[in-house]
Amino acid sequence: MERILFYILALSMVGFAIAAVSSRKMLRSVIYLLFVLVGVAGLFFLIDYNFLAAIQLTVYAGGIIVLIIFSVLLVHHIELKLEMAKPKRRILTGILCLLGIGVFISTIYSHSFDVVGEHTTTLTSDIGKRLLSVEDGGFILPFEVISVLLLAAMIGAIIIAKGKKLNEKTKDLP
Amino acid sequence: MNISYIILIPVIPLVVFLLLGIFNRKIKPSVSGYVGVFGLLVSAVLSFYAAFEYFFVLGKVDGVFQTLSEKIVWMNFTDSLHIDMGILVDPISVMMLVVVSTVSLMVHIYSRGYMHGDEGYTKFFAFLSLFTFSMYGLVLATNLFQIYIFWELVGVSSYLLIGYYYTKTSAIAAAKKAFIVTRFADFGFLIGILIIGYYTGTFDFETLNNPEGSAILNWASYSFMGLSALTWALILIFIGGAGKSAMFPLHIWLPDAMEGPTPVSALIHAATMVVAGVFLVARLFPMYYFVDDGFVLQIVAYVGAFSALFAAIIAITQTDIKRVLAFSTMSQLGYMMLGLGVSGFEGHSGVGYMASMFHLFTHAMFKALLFLGAGSVIHAVHSNFLKDMGGLRKYMPITNITFLIAALAIAGVPPLAGFWSKDEILVAAYEHNRLIYYIGVFVAGLTAFYMFRIYFGIFWGKDRLYHHKPKESPLSMTFPLLVLAFLSITVGFIPFSEFVTPDKMGFTAHLNYPLAAIASAVGLIGIATAWVFYKKENQLGDIWANRFGMLYKWTSNKFYFDEIYMFIAKKIFFKRVSEPFAKFDRKYVDGTMVGIGNTTVATSRKIKGLQSGRVQDYAFAFIGGAVIIGLIFIYLWT
Amino acid sequence: MIEGISIYDILTLTTILFFIGVYGFLTRKNLISILISVEMILNASVVNFVVINKYLYPDILQGTLFSIFIIAVAAAETALAVAIIINLYRQISSVEVKDTEVMKF
Numbered sequence: 082m083e084r085i086l087f088y089i090l091a092l093s094m095v096g097f098a099i100a101a102v103s104s105r106k107m108l109r110s111v112i113y114l115l116f117v118l119v120g121v122a123g124l125f126f127l128i129d130y131n132f133l134a135a136i137q138l139t140v141y142a143g144g145i146i147v148l149i150i151f152s153v154l155l156v157h158h159i160e161l162k163l164e165m166a167k168p169k170r171r172i173l174t175g176i177l178c179l180l181g182i183g184v185f186i187s188t189i190y191s192h193s194f195d196v197v198g199e200h201t202t203t204l205t206s207d208i209g210k211r212l213l214s215v216e217d218g219g220f221i222l223p224f225e226v227i228s229v230l231l232l233a234a235m236i237g238a239i240i241i242a243k244g245k246k247l248n249e250k251t252k253d254l255p
Numbered sequence: 256m257n258i259s260y261i262i263l264i265p266v267i268p269l270v271v272f273l274l275l276g277i278f279n280r281k282i283k284p285s286v287s288g289y290v291g292v293f294g295l296l297v298s299a300v301l302s303f304y305a306a307f308e309y310f311f312v313l314g315k316v317d318g319v320f321q322t323l324s325e326k327i328v329w330m331n332f333t334d335s336l337h338i339d340m341g342i343l344v345d346p347i348s349v350m351m352l353v354v355v356s357t358v359s360l361m362v363h364i365y366s367r368g369y370m371h372g373d374e375g376y377t378k379f380f381a382f383l384s385l386f387t388f389s390m391y392g393l394v395l396a397t398n399l400f401q402i403y404i405f406w407e408l409v410g411v412s413s414y415l416l417i418g419y420y421y422t423k424t425s426a427i428a429a430a431k432k433a434f435i436v437t438r439f440a441d442f443g444f445l446i447g448i449l450i451i452g453y454y455t456g457t458f459d460f461e462t463l464n465n466p467e468g469s470a471i472l473n474w475a476s477y478s479f480m481g482l483s484a485l486t487w488a489l490i491l492i493f494i495g496g497a498g499k500s501a502m503f504p505l506h507i508w509l510p511d512a513m514e515g516p517t518p519v520s521a522l523i524h525a526a527t528m529v530v531a532g533v534f535l536v537a538r539l540f541p542m543y544y545f546v547d548d549g550f551v552l553q554i555v556a557y558v559g560a561f562s563a564l565f566a567a568i569i570a571i572t573q574t575d576i577k578r579v580l581a582f583s584t585m586s587q588l589g590y591m592m593l594g595l596g597v598s599g600f601e602g603h604s605g606v607g608y609m610a611s612m613f614h615l616f617t618h619a620m621f622k623a624l625l626f627l628g629a630g631s632v633i634h635a636v637h638s639n640f641l642k643d644m645g646g647l648r649k650y651m652p653i654t655n656i657t658f659l660i661a662a663l664a665i666a667g668v669p670p671l672a673g674f675w676s677k678d679e680i681l682v683a684a685y686e687h688n689r690l691i692y693y694i695g696v697f698v699a700g701l702t703a704f705y706m707f708r709i710y711f712g713i714f715w716g717k718d719r720l721y722h723h724k725p726k727e728s729p730l731s732m733t734f735p736l737l738v739l740a741f742l743s744i745t746v747g748f749i750p751f752s753e754f755v756t757p758d759k760m761g762f763t764a765h766l767n768y769p770l771a772a773i774a775s776a777v778g779l780i781g782i783a784t785a786w787v788f789y790k791k792e793n794q795l796g797d798i799w800a801n802r803f804g805m806l807y808k809w810t811s812n813k814f815y816f817d818e819i820y821m822f823i824a825k826k827i828f829f830k831r832v833s834e835p836f837a838k839f840d841r842k843y844v845d846g847t848m849v850g851i852g853n854t855t856v857a858t859s860r861k862i863k864g865l866q867s868g869r870v871q872d873y874a875f876a877f878i879g880g881a882v883i884i885g886l887i888f889i890y891l892w893t
Numbered sequence: 894m895i896e897g898i899s900i901y902d903i904l905t906l907t908t909i910l911f912f913i914g915v916y917g918f919l920t921r922k923n924l925i926s927i928l929i930s931v932e933m934i935l936n937a938s939v940v941n942f943v944v945i946n947k948y949l950y951p952d953i954l955q956g957t958l959f960s961i962f963i964i965a966v967a968a969a970e971t972a973l974a975v976a977i978i979i980n981l982y983r984q985i986s987s988v989e990v991k992d993t994e995v996m997k998f
Contacts, residue, residue, distance in 0.1 A: 084897040091906045102917030145971045152975040156982040166920040174919045178912040184885040185908040234969030242976035
């Protein structure tokens with residue numbers, strides 16, 4: 082049952098991913114990405130990481146996609162057809178990517194993973210405790226750094242997007 | 256004798272030059288004229304004082320005029336070979352100080368009137384001061400290198416002053432011509448200096464000119480192409496001097512140099528700068544005399560004699576009065592060279608040297624007077640050409656009288672200045688070389704003839720159609736004329752042989768009455784011929800011109816020397832030598848460089864695509880590289 | 894851990910997703926499309942972290958925590974990128990890559 086589910090998920094993700102990078106309509110491309118992200122969330126559910134799946138859905142599928150959609154709506158006509166790269170370049174890139182896939186997969190398959198058979202469910206509280214732990218193996222410092230980084234990124238985003246100063250300057254120019 | 260104050264003589268004009276040059280636009284013309292004249296007045300007073308002190312009070316020790324010098328080492332090459340800067344005081348430098356000061360002062364005063372209202376009034380005075388400074392430096396130089404530096408400086412100031420009317424194409428061409436021709440000669444001078452420095456190990460005049468010094472005693476020890484190396488050096492230095500003194504065949508710049516304002520012609524191209532070549536030979540006279548037993552002096556004598564004759568013949572046919580005076584200058588310079596060339600060294604045999612310096616001295620006075628008089632005439636009638644002049648004696652009495660005095664002086668009529676000096680030269684030539692003597696006498700006759708030709712042409716004959724009635728020049732112009740006329744009459748009585756001799760011991764010169772009588776007679780014949788030809792307007796001149804036909808045409812075209820030079824320069828050098836070289840340079844040398852440049856540009860244009868500036872292209876290369884490296888590691892490394 | 898699905902299957906899937914993202918990144922001509930491709934690449938690596946953590950070291954949480962961080966950073970990055978894109982659009986009225994080439998000078 083889970084196997085079938087995985088294959089369905091995998092196939093749809095690959096399909097949507099290809100659609101996302103080759104669609105000539107911006108908004109559709111974003112929606113295909115949304116499906117891919119949702120598929121990843123499904124994958125997390127399958128391997129029993131509910132918390133991560135939730136994050137994936139809220140942050141990625143909820144936040145980022147909405148942000149991208151907003152930007153698309155701000156800068157594009159919905160019906161605008163996207164310009165694509167030259168065929169020659171697309172073929173070259175395709176071959177390159179296939180080669181890359183080959184390299185990766187051959188590396189992966191030539192390596193024997195030491196898979197642990199037991200099944201454990203990770204609790205959200207464990208994640209929270211570990212994140213805020215100050216003991217060995219605790220992630221309180223990276224957590225703090227990430228939060229500061231986020232804050233800085235947000236402020237930066239706001240300032241850049243406002244762009245008021247720049248406009249004033251250009252107005253001042255004779 | 257303390258000679259330190261003499262350094263002030265050149266420094267004052269330099270300061271004046273800097274003042275006028277830097278504040279060119281801020282100084283009112285009236286002020287700048289006074290500044291220039293006053294500066295030079297101080298210099299002149301100092302020069303006269305120095306001359307008085309040197310010749311009459313302190314210069315003579317045991318009957319010999321001392322050579323005094325004060326110098327600092329400027330550039331040190333070896334222990335003995337170094338270039339100094341300083342001042343050298345001996346009879347000829349003091350004499351030259353007097354000449355330069357007198358003429359320069361007169362020209363300064365004269366210029367205040369002549370250049371009145373000219374746009375570049377201040378600039379003109381600045382250049383005059385620069386020239387005077389350079390000329391003082393030249394005559395006071397202690398060594399060959401210093402004299403060379405000032406030599407070039409006078410060349411530059413001459414260039415600036417000839418090209419003073421820089422909007423006139425002919426003036427620019429003349430300035431360039433003067434500069435290039437003299438530069439060409441100076442090249443010989445420079446090589447001569449280097450040869451002397453190399454073989455004798457010194458540049459210093461005192462060491463070089465010492466008859467018992469090693470430079471002169473060892474002259475024969477180095478030879479080159481059949482002559483001593485020092486002989487070659489002296490010939491090369493004489494070429495330098497010939498260039499400045501407009502000796503044949505480097506004379507072509509002097510007539511054209513008359514494009515400059517007339518006071519400039521008087522100062523530079525008559526009285527002072529052009530005698531620098533004569534001065535140079537005189538300065539190195541002991542070397543010229545002792546090295547190779549005076550071989551180079553023979554060359555000097557013949558070049559001088561030929562130039563004197565050549566220029567005198569051309570002067571007869573010229574119609575531009577300034578050009579007549581220019582050729583006359585060249586002729587008289589030839590006289591001076593001739594005098595040096597026939598001179599001995601000791602005692603009375605040094606009369607040629609003495610006479611040459613004497614003639615330099617007197618010539619400076621009456622030739623400056625002639626030029627300033629001509630300037631006065633040109634100022635009145637606004638033309639350089641004889642055909643626009645005539646009957647001016649009624650309108651310009653002072654100019655008339657002074658010009659007449661100068662013409663009589665140059666013609667060698669006793670007892671004016673030119674008579675004494677010219678007579679001494681002829682005496683020296685007579686004792687030394689008859690051929691040169693005959694040339695000298697003939698030239699004396701020609702000189703009298705062409706001088707009175709223009710004199711009668713200007714001041715006698717019928718009035719011409721003048722734009723406005725010619726009137727006598729202002730006092731600032733006539734005053735120098737009067738002073739110089741006075742000097743032209745009197746300076747001949749100076750007993751020059753007491754002061755300026757090659758061995759620096761005075762002797763008493765006696766007038767050689769037969770020779771003096773011949774010379775004066777020839778001069779008078781010349782004047783009389785001119786009287787017949789030109790006193791009243793008649794056709795005699797034209798008739799004789801026709802009679803000579805071809806010769807006349809050649810002469811009036813200055814024997815086509817300009818054309819010959821043009822032909823050599825343009826048709827032979829430019830076309831046969833320079834042009835192929837230029838072509839080679841443009842085609843192959845430039846071509847190679849341009850080719851390299853073009854290849855670089857083409858290559859970079861081709862590979863520019865690699866650096867597109869698009870992140871995606873870089874990412875493509877990066878990922879492709881990563882994949883290829885991965886492939887290599889997986890399949891080839893094991 | 895999914896019954897009947899080995900780690901190889903999942904890693905294969907993430908590899909394919911990753912390279913689809915790379916393909917998009919290299920071929921798209923539009924800044925937002927490039928952003929989408931970058932999101933896909935990031936997501937593929939997040940899955941890798943999680944899966945390796947789950948299959949190989951189930952009793953520690955490093956992989957999980959790092960995937961959380963990656964998601965946070967990705968969110969920040971997206972926000973910034975969108976801000977830049979909007980600003981750029983204001984300046985040059987375009988979000989095409991070819992119009993931003995002036996940056997190279």
